[in-house]
Amino acid sequence: MKKIQLLLVVLCHSLWSQNTVNYTASNAIFANPERGFQKYSITNANYATTPNYSNINVSELNNWYNGTDKVSVIFRYFLLEDFLTTNINATYLSNMQLDFDRIKAAGFKCIVRFSYSNAEGSAPQQASKAQILSHISQLQPLLYQNKDIIVSHQAGFIGTWGEWYYTNSSEFGTEDSITPTQWLNRKEVVDAMLNATPVEISIQLRYPLLKKTMYGNTPLTPATAYQNTALARIGFFNDAFLNDYGDQGTYDVNSQYENPVGTADYVYLSNETQYVPMSGETNGLNAPRTDGANAVLELDYTNWSLLNRDYFEQNITNWTNSNHIDEIKRKLGYRFVLTNSTFEVQGTNLNVQINLTNEGYARVFKARAVYLVLRNTATLQNNLYVMNADIRQWENSIALNETFDLGTLPSGDYSSYLFIPDDEPSLHTIPKYSIRLANDAVWEASSGMNNLAQTVTVGSLQTTSFHNDAVKVYPNPASATITVSTSERIMRMQLFNTVGQRVFVKANGNVIDVSFLPTGTYFLHLETQNGKIVKKINKQ
Structure with a gap:
């Protein structure tokens, strides 16, 4: 007896299926890359004289990561006071690399700043411009070698604490007395930092005035941000957050206790830090601005990502007592x-829609890819699909809508994950460097992925044989109804169009009304006790 070949298709819950999952937000405090409280650390005199020396302790870093503050970034302050008139020696440079190795071993990143003076005084507060430029050139290989774990490079190099204010210098000017030539000398240092620092790493300046004077006061926009330009690469650190005199010179104000919120400098910085990093510390009490209720507002106004946990300690204590500290821990950064x-x-x-919100004070400021991962539940093989998303633009409500072709996936069941790893290849598979979402029962610590609790079933296209009298569909083509005749018991009949949309379903009976359908080709899925049979139908 003559046989015909019929297609048996079991592809992603047949040819059409849809499932929505709602998620529960979490109030948990946890570490995430490039955000949160940072810890302070500084080199000592041994760095210039003792080979194979580092005062960074990996166990201590791990304790900070797992402790109540959930720290993932340290501020690394490299004092160069032994090299005011000479190049940095090989011992110091080698010990710097040991620092970076230990930081990476703990799954941390670091902010780096270089300074020649850690206290005000009449002695030189920095090296000469020529010596600074030579030092920056020496540091360039280390900056490139460790760019995967450097969050930002602060400027640094000029003035007490590297903050560009107290300098005692005729080359750079001091405090509020800076000539046009001295401004050019300052800009030469920042230009050298930009050239010596990988483009992925932002430069941070202490004051808005510095950026506006040296590079112009044109504000960043979505069109000009994230470019390889000085304007797009320069962010800010504020080491007098919420203090008097406009955060001690950060903002131009007219009196000691004038609130800088709304001033031109404040508005400028608030705009810039939508796109570039904002970090720093408090350095004194200045109620009511340093009160917790105001601190959480201004952290949000100026898009803070990182804040020193170690200073000013009384502010941290006050925020704890006023029950604001946990909100700050959760919301610093993204x-x-x-x-x-x-x-x-x-x-x-596979059409995917994922809705999220960003409840943090800031956006992500470093690029990283976003992946949908489909994991075969039998083989545990991960299949990564890059999503068309720039995570640096994720603010407030985020809607991801993507379509993925699963035609090449082997048959099987697949669990799904949202994976946001570090862009650096050396960190891509290390879970501590991946972004965790703030939801219950989502984070998979072993992989650094977020479980979406969606399962996709993918089947293979197979053929099976039936006798020519096993299934008959008539008339075909049809204009009004079609009748299915078969010796097998029909469990369900479904009709799909050519783009996989289900247009008809019937639980019993053998007659299908097709009169309402547009003219075209359709696929009839017959579910019997022996499997699924697909027949091609033409509607006239």
Whole structure:
């Protein structure tokens, strides 16, 4: 007896399926890369004289990471006071690399700053411009070699604490007395830092005035941000957050206790730090601005990502007593929360919609790819699909809508994950450097992925044989109804169009009304006790 070949298709819950998952937000405090409280650390005199020396302790870093503050970044202050008139020696440079090795071993990153003086005084507060430029050139290989774990490079080099204010210098000017030539000398140092620092790493300046004077006061926009330009690469650190005199010179104010919020410098910095990093510390009490209720507002106004946990300690204590400290721990930087996701399968296409919110004070300021991961539940093989998303633009509500072709996936069940690893290849598979979402039962610590609780079933296209009298569909083509005749018991009949949309379903009976359908080709799925049979139908 003559046989015909019928297609048996089991592809992604047949050719069409849809599932929505709602997620529960979490109030947990946890570490995430490049955000949160930072810890202070500084080199000592041994760095210039003792080979194979580092005062960074990996166990201590791990304790900070796992402790109540959930720290993932340290501020690394490199004192160069032994090299005011000479190049940095090989011992110091080698010990710097040991620092970076230990920072990476703990799964941390660091902010770096170089300074020649850690206290005000009449002695030189920095090296000469020529010596500074030579030092920057020496540091360039280390900056490139360790760019994977450097969050930002602060300027640094000029003035007490490297803050560009107290200098005692005719080359750079001091405090509020700076000539045009001295401004050019200052800019030469920042230009050298920009040239010696990988483009992925931002330079941070202490005051808005510095950036505006040296590079112009044109504010960043979405079109000009994230470019390889000085304007787009320069962010800020504020080491007098919430103090008097406009955060001690950060903002131009007219009196000691004038609130700088709303001033031109404040508005400028608030705009810039949408795109570039903002970090620093408090350095004194200045109620009511340093009160917790105001601190959380201004951290948000100026997009703070990182704040020194170690200074000013009384402010930290006051924020703890006023019950604001946990909010600050959660909201420094970014905090992404899943709202819901919908997975819809149409043919071999998987349509994915993921909705999130950013509840943090800031955006992510370093680029990183976002992946949908489909993991085969039998083989545990991960299949990564890059999403068309710039995480640096994730603010407030975020809607991700993507379509992925699953035609090349082997058959099987796949669990799904949102994976946001570090862009650096050396850190890509290290979970501590991946972004964790703030939801219950989502984070997979072993992989650094976020479980979306969506399962996709992918099947293979197979053929099976039936006798020519096993299934008959008539008339075909049809204009009004079609009748299915078969010796097998029909469990369900479904009709799909050519893009995988289900247009008809019937639980019993053998007659299908097709009169309402547009003219075209359709696929009839017959579910019997022996499997699924697909027949091609033409509607006239």
